Amino acid sequence: MKNDSVSLTIDGKPVQVPAGTSLLLAAKANHIDIPTLCYHPELKPDGRCRLCVVEIGEAPRTRLVNSCTYPAEPGLVVATASEKVMASRRMVMELLLAQAPAAEHLKEMAADMGVYETRFPKGDPAARCILCGQCVRTCREVVGVSAISLVNRTPKKKVATPFAEQSEACIGCGSCVFICPTNTIAYTEADGIRTVWGRKFELQPCSKCGNYIAPKAQLEHWAKLTGDPVESFYTCKDCR
């Protein structure tokens, strides 16, 4: 019988996980929490934020790797909160606090690590985006329409719709709003219209109770995906 479980050491503790498990999830399975910002269980791990770094190997030949993508290897020695790891995490937080001064969640996470200030000059005081990419990845991988993306390179990198125009691919579902860890994206709703990314979406009321379910465009998208008639989505889940 093929043995597909891997034995490794995390913070001095011998653990066993199925082959292919990331170090992040291997640690979690053993009650060790590693902070993350760009990781989400529904999304393919992307290794952007670099907060989840852990130290692997044995002195003096150790290095930092991001635990969200690095797979458990037989015999690997992992330290999830060594001095080197903590110094790196704190520096990453200082950089992010300067990048996104208005992101409250960030300040909470930073405080948990003992970081209350950043020594770097802060950017736009209203900035919240940390370029974790969760919104973009959700739209692409989960919703499947890819209405927004990361544009430009470092000096002007940001999340945007193509040509900064209304995105025709957008279905107004608001998944990007919900997934964002720093509440950067918002939508407004008034008079049966939801506005997000600069585009207005007519909301579909429930045929039974009249409460708004979702934008018509979103229901049409679901109808296309399932092949069911769009009317079948005009009943809200409470009334089903």
Added chain:
Amino acid sequence: MSKIEFPLVTRNLGAIDPESLEAYAAVGGYASLKRALTEMTSEAVLEAVDKSGLRGRGGGGFPTGRKWRFCREAPGEPKFIICNGSEGDPGAFLDRAVMEGDPHAIVEGMAIGAYAIGAGQGFIYVGHEYPLAATRLRQAIAQAKEKGFLGEKILGTPFSFDIQVRRGAGAYVCGEETALINFIQGTIGEPRNRPPYPPQQGLWGQPTIINNVETWANVPVIIDKGAAWFAAIGTKNSKGTKVFSVAGRVKKPGIVEVPMGTPLRQVIFDLGGGIKRDREFKAVLTSGPGGGVLPRQFLDIPVEFESFQAAGANLGSGSMVVMDEGCCMVDVARYFLEFSHDESCGKCTPCREGTKQLLKILTGITQGNGTEEDLALMEELCATMAAASLCGLGQSAVNPVLSTLKYFREEYEAHVRDKKCPALVCRPLLTYTVDPETCTGCLACLRECQVGAITGDVEEPQEIDQELCIKCGMCHAVCKFDAVKVES
């Protein structure tokens, strides 16, 4: 040609017509491919490259044969070969010389490598700045196909291999192999997390070998002359030769190729002709934005992977930019950070935000706003960038800062403590005055001055009002009589 030069990779440069396959064949071109395909097994070819001790010439220095073996043994068809001709280092022009001057050598090397690994398709990525290289390579590929050295059933053997040229679109980060792969796939050049590594999962998830132009150009010679011959050149751990593009403040900028182990001094002084205007050597910048500086005390180290690494520099891309006392180390560090910041893809926090903050601090120092705390903060930030960045761009962007701080700290101190630039480069720290003895009153400086700080009549000595002067240095730049004096 000097006695220490060893034209191996550069064997055909300037000696044959790069647009003629016949010229290449006349000097033995494609004989190695023929031998490999008709007299050797693919395993024997891989063995030869392995035993030669050839290490990647793109900067990583990874043993080539070992990398090929990983790919050969990786499960999955098809397999791909890529030639990395990005040469993004802003001081390097050696890969360009080989791509333009001996394109068939790359084609032949790749075909031999494809045979060894079991790949059927190759790509050559040519930097955006090199249109002629792309043209010559496309031409060489078409010629090789015509003569049966590429394409289906090469030279009547079962082996088929074809190559496509892909011109870059202007991104230094695509010199990083996984970013390069993403580029070919048609997406943005953000590097991938590793593992998995390209020899196992690369282009379109398939086993892929990426090697630098110079590495590929070595391959036909190894097959021709044998692994033992190649391994006899160079040092214990760095076999063969290394090509350098020597430039900066030298008398004879150009391409040089020397056996590994040649003292650095010989490369700069014998082959580079020494310092322009016979000024003093200050340092040499190796490998551009990811490299480091080597000051005078390292002039006698041998050029090879280990000794450069021990000195805190990188053999890297092979660029060597020589500096004299008129070059400021803080300015140079800032220049490279501006480059790295501009080229950073933006995917990971340490590089994206780190290069931004390092650039801000360095700019502040060159403008007279730096503090001692800035130096310590930079060192701390560099440690995180080096350890936690996703790819080599962020990891090595710190090298110019750390090495200049290590070897030229007094220059940084002069900038932060005394607000002076000893090399007279950082303009906000300089004072510009007109020497009345040499000024001819041609008014070139007056016309150039954007803030009206220069006054004086025609054919009379001009005067610079220090209150109004914004220290842009343009008066100094346009004066043909060297009458604008600079001091710090």
Added chain:
Amino acid sequence: MTDPERLETILSRYEGVAADLIPVLQDIQDEFNYLPKDELKIVAGRLNVPLTQVYSVATFYKGFALEPRGVHHVQVCRGTTCHLHGGTRLAEGVVRRLGIEPGQTTPDGQFSLETVKCVGKCGAAPVLAVDADYFGEVGVDGVTRILRTYRKPK
């Protein structure tokens, strides 16, 4: 407003798969001197890639321009050797004389400006290029002279 024939000629050279995206964009850049928005929308549909991907690619790589380039494209080399030989001042001199920043085009559409990293002519630093012509050891005062020759109608 699209130019269907020119675009079709380009698209017909390719299979029409996602991996063709960048070569197609490069051909469009060469043909139109920039990437027109409408052409990009058609490309997204034909290659079956999201428009967001096309736009991300167009903004990521500096070889692409989303605004029309000038009749003459000026490139100032900002390679290391050029930098050590006054490259920054040369770049500033060009910016002053053209009145635009790198990445922009003059209002009359005559000149666009770009800084590039090492054209490989370090022996002649600092280097300036206008279209396919290279000029070496260019002093700030030389810039006016060089640009003037391109201002003449051809």
